[in-house]
Amino acid sequence: MILEMFDKFKEIQKKQKAYGYVMGIVGWDSNTEAPRDAFEHRAEMMGIISSEMFKLSTSKDYQEAVYSCYDSIDELDNLQQREIRKAKKNLDKILKVPEDVFVEYRKTLTLAQRTWEEAKHENDFDAFAPALDNIIQQNKKILEFIGYKDIPYNELLDDFEEGYTEKDYDEFFETLKRDLVPFVKEVLTNGRKIREDFISDIYPRGKQKEFVEYLMNVLNFNYERGGLKESVHPFTWHTHSKDVRFTVRYLEDFVFSSIFAGIHELGHALYEQQIDPKLDYTNLGGGTSSGIHESQSRFYENIIGRSDEFWKVHYPKLKELFPEQLKTVTLEEFVLGINRVEASFVRVEADELTYPLHILMRYEIEKDLFGNRLETKDLPKVWNEKMVEYLGIEPKDFAEGVLQDVHWSAGLFGYFPTYALGSAYAAQFYYTMKKELNFEQLILDNNIQAINEWLKEKIHQFGSSKTPKELLKEVTNEDFNPQYYVKYLKEKYTKLYL
Amino acid sequence: MILEMFDKFKEIQKKQKAYGYVMGIVGWDSNTEAPRDAFEHRAEMMGIISSEMFKLSTSKDYQEAVYSCYDSIDELDNLQQREIRKAKKNLDKILKVPEDVFVEYRKTLTLAQRTWEEAKHENDFDAFAPALDNIIQQNKKILEFIGYKDIPYNELLDDFEEGYTEKDYDEFFETLKRDLVPFVKEVLTNGRKIREDFISDIYPRGKQKEFVEYLMNVLNFNYERGGLKESVHPFTWHTHSKDVRFTVRYLEDFVFSSIFAGIHELGHALYEQQIDPKLDYTNLGGGTSSGIHESQSRFYENIIGRSDEFWKVHYPKLKELFPEQLKTVTLEEFVLGINRVEASFVRVEADELTYPLHILMRYEIEKDLFGNRLETKDLPKVWNEKMVEYLGIEPKDFAEGVLQDVHWSAGLFGYFPTYALGSAYAAQFYYTMKKELNFEQLILDNNIQAINEWLKEKIHQFGSSKTPKELLKEVTNEDFNPQYYVKYLKEKYTKLYL
Structure with a gap:
């Protein structure tokens, strides 16, 4: 039966x-x-x-x-x-959820998307505020139908990262506030000056494309199971483990975009490609959570892709493609350039070190919105205060401030925190991996495949058949511990900047 | 009600x-x-x-x-x-048709596809013969269920060209045999020698792409309603009038392929793009028949694209892109080159003049197969006899002979004749158009849009809401008349070659 x-x-x-x-x-x-x-x-x-x-x-x-x-x-x-x-x-x-409530919500989101685009373009928060407030109120209403553990926001958090509650995230972000924020300030204030002229030089599109394709081979992307295309916003996409594609974009005046967004998306793509194909025929195919997915993309982008060792091997190829632009740039200058730290307004352009602070403030805002401690109309004020508190700068306008991200207009609350969590997971995986593999040497030997295999065996193959918490525990032999992340960032940026 | x-x-x-x-x-x-x-x-x-x-x-x-x-x-x-x-x-x-008969037939086709590919690759007709015979027998069986007018082949012909019977096609192909075959022989035997060295020169891919994109603008392809991509076999594809895409391929040692297959597919694509969008919501969207579709692609490819006037305007651009390859090639030599006539084995590589003879023999073979006057096993013999009769050459192997086309392995019988019919329609439309438009001058003025508009008004807009026979009558004021085709070919190739 x-x-x-x-x-x-x-x-x-x-x-x-x-x-x-x-x-x-x-x-x-x-x-x-x-x-x-x-x-x-x-x-x-x-x-x-x-x-x-x-x-x-x-x-x-x-x-x-x-x-x-x-x-x-x-x-x-x-x-x-x-x-x-x-x-x-x-x-x-x-x-x-009653069907009419759901239909109404879908309609609201469709309209809000355009409203947000226009408001951002016009730099007009008031034009977006009613739509945003509407989304939040409908979301709260839907959460009452669905039910939640203790508080509504928990349900949203669980949607993107199964098993994680506000309590879990509070601990995580408190750690960042206590241990990371002062360090970031230190680097921003006393970090050494680096060479920046070559970063915004012109790098022709065709050669960038050639380099990205070179990197895909270095990192062992499987073209029999996927493909690479162009789009305005880079993203990764899959229908099953044998069809995983991603996009990059080529900005002639910012070559780092195609290189690092490319490696980032490749990290997402490798995860999907390495999932056990038998899960394609279950509802457990695909990466297990936003946080674990982001841990993989950031592992490839930052831990491998922005490492000294990686560029020891691949910088000559880049110089070969761009002899003029990089003629006088030493390897050391280049590695500092790709790890440039600066307080900036826009999350998607933020560097590895300041990035989690952009997430921290979004988390605090969402938490207060869904805890009824913050009203939509007060968002710009709170946004700017937090920017000053964590990064020491104040946005000049809404487009570079509270209106910058698409997420809230698409009803995505509870998603942002997984971005920082993913980076922290990546660091924890990294320290485990280092115990089992000679990580730096593998990169120097251009043997990324050994790293891919490790990640496949420990993480990728399981798809969604294990929860994030289960994975963390099984791979690293302990529960999630944000201290690895703090340690990783401090080690790396002390060495580079202090 | x-x-x-x-x-x-x-x-x-x-x-x-x-x-x-x-x-x-x-x-x-x-x-x-x-x-x-x-x-x-x-x-x-x-x-x-x-x-x-x-x-x-x-x-x-x-x-x-x-x-x-x-x-x-x-x-x-x-x-x-x-x-x-x-x-x-x-x-x-x-x-x-009983469902099991239909399912069985689909299965047969799926398997036959691979069998044909392998047989062609191995140059082994016997390996394909049983599968082909199976397709033909099942087809005949299905035709008995469906029913037909007079003879089974009529039903297949009607599938691709509504209202056309074997009797119609017999008249058409008899005309070609009587009036065209001797003329083709004359050109092949006594035609002047032309310069051919530049045809197989190397033309780099990137520049070819640039030229094809230039042509798409010349011919007014609407990118808001379509796109251009690459594939091994060029084809046109649409879901509705606002999404019509096509492909080209770039062969570095045969630049004519991207140019003329490109213009050919563009002809198909313009037809689809110019159909009245209100028909998108009926079953009358899309071109009305294979023959009418082919008339449009060949109109653009041959009547416009291989004309003297067209290259008077666009040859300078081509020379600009390929200064080395075309340095010593005059406009006259170039126009002769793109209209080179030769007896060749492979239909898809045939020129405008010999092409209909390739179709003629396929039509005669299909007719005899479905009239039970020819057995599958005798196909290679009959094929080669007809090649000798119409083109004076005998294939060395099956791959360049009876196994060359994909159609029969895909169950497509009754399709081939529409290729020649389309060219003949195009000629009939052409002589009508010349009465109403100053055709040559429009091309010289680089005003292809006026030609597009005429075709839209007379043909394209109606989609499938008129049958081929209705269209012919309404546009040209007479029924289909193959003499226009004979006249067009004789005028053009007499001028070029005799």
Whole structure:
């Protein structure tokens, strides 16, 4: 009986996967090459497909399959149990929220997207405030339907990082405030001056492309299971472990963008490519959480990609491609350049050291918004105060301040904190890896594959079949510990700057 | 009542369109960039989506809607009537063929594709013969279920060119045999020798790309409604009038390939882009037939693109991009080069003048196969005899002979004749256009837009809402008349070669 029901569950899941697959491909297409005027027709067609998907995912048959399996869950094997638990969790959520509330919220988000774009362009917070407030209020309403552990914000945090609550994040960010903020101030104030002229030189597009393709080979991206394209905002995308693609962009006056955003996305992509293909046929394929995903992208981007050792090997190739631009730039100057630290307004342009402080302030703001301690209208004031407190600078306008990120206009609350958490995970993984591998030497030997293999064996292969907390514990033999992150940053930037 | 039923028909049709849309995008993706290892998963996912589409298109609801509307068709307006007639015709066909016969046939085709590829690669006709024979026999069986007018082959011909029968094509090809074959022999034997050295020179890819993009602007391709990409086999693809894309390929040792295959595909693409967008929401969007489609691609490729006038305007640009390769090549030599005539084995590489003879022999073979006058095993012998008869050369092997085309392995019978028919349509349109427009002068003035507008007004806008025969009659004021084609070719090649 239970196996019959589980088969039924798998059968419906396969259909869901088929809808998910085509929506995924259409999404990739629309973000990378679909012509502008196709927008309207596509929106209409995809509305129909999503609604078929929704019908399927809330059908009586599906409910029966999921809940029957859940009732006899002990009869299933471990992986099956995880599948059913995850399916039930999602189904509960969908069923708890009345359809009209959900439809209303989707509509609000669609409109808010454009409102935010215009408001940012016009540098006008008041134009966006009502829409933002509307999103927040509807979110709170939905959270009342769904339910939450202790406080509403916990539910949002759990959405992106299973098992993490405000209490967990409070500990993490308190550590950063106490141990990192003073160090960042020290580097910003007393750090040595570095050479910057070559950073904003002109690096022709074609040669940048050649270098990025060179890097993809160095890092062992598998082209049989993926591809590389261009788009305005770099991103990684997958439908299953054998189709993982990502994009970069080439800015002629900022070569670091294609190099480091490229390596960053590659980190996301390698994670997806190295997941066990058998999980493609479950709901446990794909990376397990935003934080773990970000740990991988930042591991490749910062820990490998901005290391001294990495450029000892690959700087000659870059110089070969850009002999004029880099003629007088020494390896040491170059490595300092790619690790330049500065207090800046915009999160996505922030360096590795100041980045977590941008996240810290967003976390504090979200927490207060959902704890009813902060009103939408007061956001700009609070934003600027925190910028001054943590980074010592005050934004001149909203576009570089509170309006800079797309996330809130898309209803993404609870997502930001995973960015900093990911970097901290990466550091913890790094110190474990160093015990087992001769990390620096592998990079010097241009043997990144050995690092890829380690990450595959310890993390990637499991997809979503382990939670972030389980992974941390199993890989590093301890629970999440932000001190590794502080240690990593202090070691690295003391050596470079102090 | 009828309007209620028609609304129901439109509602189901919209869902069909949504499935068609996503399958279209996935198809484009798989043909232009999806990674190799994604094949298996995609095939499985698309199997599910097609089967949903099939269920919808044979559902009782859909049958009821279509047949009820058909029963009271006089109450509908003209466009609605055409929609219902077309829907009924397709539905009749699907319902007449037992599902297992259809499934078996799809399976046969899937396997045959690979068998053909291998057989061609191994130059082994016997390896492909059983699969081909199987396809032909199953096709005949299906035709018995569907029914046909007089003879089975008529049904296949009508599939690609509505209203055309073997009798129509016989007249057409008899004309070519009588009036064109001797002329081609004359040109091949007594035509003047032309300069050929520059044709196979090396033309770097990047510059070819630049020239193709230049041509797309000259010919007014609308990038807001489409795009251009690369693939091994150039093709055009659309989901609706606002999303029409095509591909080219760049062969460094054969620059004519990107130029003329590019203009050819652009002709297909302009047709689709200029269809009235209101037809996107009917089953009458898209070009009306293979023959009319081919008439447009060949009009742009040959009548515009290989004309003296066109290169008077654009040869300087080409010389600017390839100064070394074309340094000593005069405009006259270049125009002769792009219109080089030679007896060759492979259809897709054939020139404008010998091309219809390649089609003629395929038509005669298909006709005899479906008329039970020719057995599969005798194909190579007959093939080579006809090559000698029409072109005076005999293929050395199967790969350049009977195994060269993909069509039969894909079950496409009745398709080939439309290629020649399209060229003949193009000539008939051309002589009408010349009465209304100063064609040569427009090209000299680089005003292709005026030609595009004429084709839009007379042909493109109607999509499939008129049959090929209706279009011919309305545009040219007479029925299809192959003498225009003969006249066009004789005028052009007499001037160039004799």
